[in-house]
Amino acid sequence: MPLDYRRLAIAIAGFCAFLNLYSPQALLPALAREFAVGAVEISTIMTASTLAIALTAPFTGAVADVLGRKRLITAAMVAVAVPTVLIALASGVETIILWRFVQGLMLPPIFAVIVAYIGDEWPAAEVAGVAGLYVSGASLGGFGGRFIPGLLTDLIGWRGAFLVLAALSLAGAVMVMLLLPRERNFVRSRGIAASLRQMLRHLRDRRLLATFAVGFGVLFNFIAVFTYVGFHLAAPPYNFSSTLLGAIFITYLIGTLTAPLTGRAVHRFGRRALVLVIIGVWIAGVLLTLAAPVWVIICGLTLCAGCGMLCQAISTGYVTQTAQNGRSSAVGLYVTSFYAGGSVGAFVPGLAWQAGGWPAVVALAAAMLALMAVVVVRLWAPKLPAE
Numbered sequence: 001m002p003l004d005y006r007r008l009a010i011a012i013a014g015f016c017a018f019l020n021l022y023s024p025q026a027l028l029p030a031l032a033r034e035f036a037v038g039a040v041e042i043s044t045i046m047t048a049s050t051l052a053i054a055l056t057a058p059f060t061g062a063v064a065d066v067l068g069r070k071r072l073i074t075a076a077m078v079a080v081a082v083p084t085v086l087i088a089l090a091s092g093v094e095t096i097i098l099w100r101f102v103q104g105l106m107l108p109p110i111f112a113v114i115v116a117y118i119g120d121e122w123p124a125a126e127v128a129g130v131a132g133l134y135v136s137g138a139s140l141g142g143f144g145g146r147f148i149p150g151l152l153t154d155l156i157g158w159r160g161a162f163l164v165l166a167a168l169s170l171a172g173a174v175m176v177m178l179l180l181p182r183e184r185n186f187v188r189s190r191g192i193a194a195s196l197r198q199m200l201r202h203l204r205d206r207r208l209l210a211t212f213a214v215g216f217g218v219l220f221n222f223i224a225v226f227t228y229v230g231f232h233l234a235a236p237p238y239n240f241s242s243t244l245l246g247a248i249f250i251t252y253l254i255g256t257l258t259a260p261l262t263g264r265a266v267h268r269f270g271r272r273a274l275v276l277v278i279i280g281v282w283i284a285g286v287l288l289t290l291a292a293p294v295w296v297i298i299c300g301l302t303l304c305a306g307c308g309m310l311c312q313a314i315s316t317g318y319v320t321q322t323a324q325n326g327r328s329s330a331v332g333l334y335v336t337s338f339y340a341g342g343s344v345g346a347f348v349p350g351l352a353w354q355a356g357g358w359p360a361v362v363a364l365a366a367a368m369l370a371l372m373a374v375v376v377v378r379l380w381a382p383k384l385p386a387e
Contacts, residue, residue, distance in 0.1 A: 006121070009180035010114060010130060011137030013073060016172035017110040018141035019148075020080055020103060021049060023165055024096075025227055026150035026246040027158050029234035035093045039231050040350035046227060048097045050219070050342035052104025057335035060108040069117040069183045076109035077173035081166040088162035104339075111138070112335040115316050119331075120183055128317035129263030135313040136257075139305070143252035144168075150246015202330045210379035211318050214275075215334050216341035217372040218315065221282070221365045222308050223345035229289060229301065232358040238294065251298065254306035262313040272380040275314055279373045282307035286365050290358070318380075 024031065024045045032042040063072065083103040090096045118130045145165070152161035202208050226249070233240040233248065240248075265274055285303025288296055319334045352360040 005179045006181060007130065007133055009176050010118065010134045011140075012172050012175050012179070013077065013110055013114045014134045014137030015141035015144070016077055016080075016169050016176075017107055018138045019145040019165060019172075020084055020169060021107060021145065022046075022142055022226075023084075023145045023149050023162065024100070026146040026230060026249065027153055027161075027242055028227065028230055029245065030153060030158065030242045031093075031096075037093060039228070039353060040347070042093065043227055043346045043350050045093070045096055045100050046223060047343045047346040048100040049104030049107070050223070050339040050346065052101045053108055053339035054336045054343060056105055057108040057112050057339065058329060058332035060112050060332055060335075063109075069113050069120070070180055072109045073113050073117070073180070074173060074177045076106050077176055078170065080106040080110070081169040081173075084162055084166040084169060088159040088166070108332065108335055112332050115319070115331045117183060119321070124321055125267075126263065127321055128266050128314070131317040132262035132313040135262070135309050135316070138312075139252045139254075139309050143249045146249035146252075147246040150242045150244075150249075153242045153246075202333055205322065206379055207322050208319065208330060208333070210375050211315050211322070212334055212337035213375045214311070214315050214372050215338035216344075217368050217375075218308055218311050219338045219342035220345035220368050221286075221304070223342045224349035224361055224365050224368075225286060225289070225301070225304055227346060228349055228353050228358065228361045229297070231353065233294075233297070248298065248301060251302040251305040252309075254302050254309070258306050258310055262310060262317070265310075266314060266317070271314060271318060272376055275311060275376050275380070276373055278307045278310050278314075279369050279376070282311070283366050283369050286362055286369070290362055 028039070028042050028045070031045070032039060035042070060072075080103060083099040083106065086099045087096055087103070090099060114134060115131065118134065119127055122130050148164065148168075149158065149161040152158075152164055229248070230240075230245050232238075233245060269277075281303055285300045285307060288300030288303065291297060291300070316331070316334065319330055322330070349361045349364055352364045356363075
């Protein structure tokens with residue numbers, strides 16, 4: 001099968017996973033009004049799915065090291081449509097939280113295993129570039145997952161919006177089934193127990209632990225900034241509708257444009273130096289959102305989205321190249337740390353929001369970025385030998 005089809009399938013898988021993961025984010029102010037709950041309570045809808053991912057991702061990786069890649073990816077892509085439909089039928093916040101948790105259980109076999117597939121099936125020199133293509137698909141899915149429900153909620157209601165997402169998910173699953181070939185370079189683990197032992201060995205690798213910490217910070221900041229900026233812009237003097245809140249996620253498209261350049265940039269500047277520059281620009285973007293004009297806030301969010309996508313592409317490529325054995329379990333551990341950061345990033349900034357509003361959320365995000373920079377300086381190698 002031509003290489004382009006493999007790359008297209010990688011991008012589609014990323015699109016479908018993130019289409020579902022963040023779908024309620026632009027709707028949170030509207031859902032809070034409908035169900036008469038506060039910002040912290042309604043944000044539990046986001047926490048539920050990221051928590052499920054964090055709890056199950058490493059075990060998904062261990063299973064994938066035994067069963068293989070494609071069958072797990074495609075089965076999960078079909079299964080994720082079921083809780084998406086059930087969310088549309090939910091009668092209250094508690095039910096939505098339940099189905100969002102179930103939805104989160106279905107997602108690690110897509111994005112954790114697809115990253116391991118990339119590490120297995122492409123030469124080391126191409127891994128960062130293909131991971132960047134995956135992140136491009138993910139960024140497009142992240143945008144679509146916010147913009148489509150935001151737009152459709154104003155037209156047909158939030159329940160109809162989730163039904164449309166379910167249909168898109170099934171269509172993507174069919175395309176990946178047809179386009180993604182079975183893995184050729186996969187080395188099967190000797191069993192679940194052996195794979196779990198390999199996972200424990202990953203926890204003794206300082207480079208991997210540092211990358212897991214960076215992943216934690218990446219999603220912490222994504223969820224913190226893009227969740228609570230919605231409440232900021234839904235309040236006076238902005239009074240954004242669900243459609244406008246969904247439209248701010250057009251900033252995610254910058255990741256679609258920049259992430260494929262990741263491999264080239266890593267080779268030219270070195271992984272550590274590049275990430276430190278990205279984090280510096282990211283802090284500047286967060287601080288720009290404190291300005292009053294909407295166009296300045298959008299510029300700041302664009303910088304946040306682009307820097308986050310680049311940082312994620314670089315980190316995932318680092319994991320697959322650092323872990324020479326048991327890549328699925330290594331990626332699973334990264335995904336656990338990443339989505340643990342998302343869970344904390346949905347809840348803790350809510351407390352900051354209650355205490356000091358949007359400026360307090362911005363201060364928290366900037367502090368997390370500074371911690372990420374310290375980890376990178378102290379524990380990341382400038383380049384891996386294969387680079």
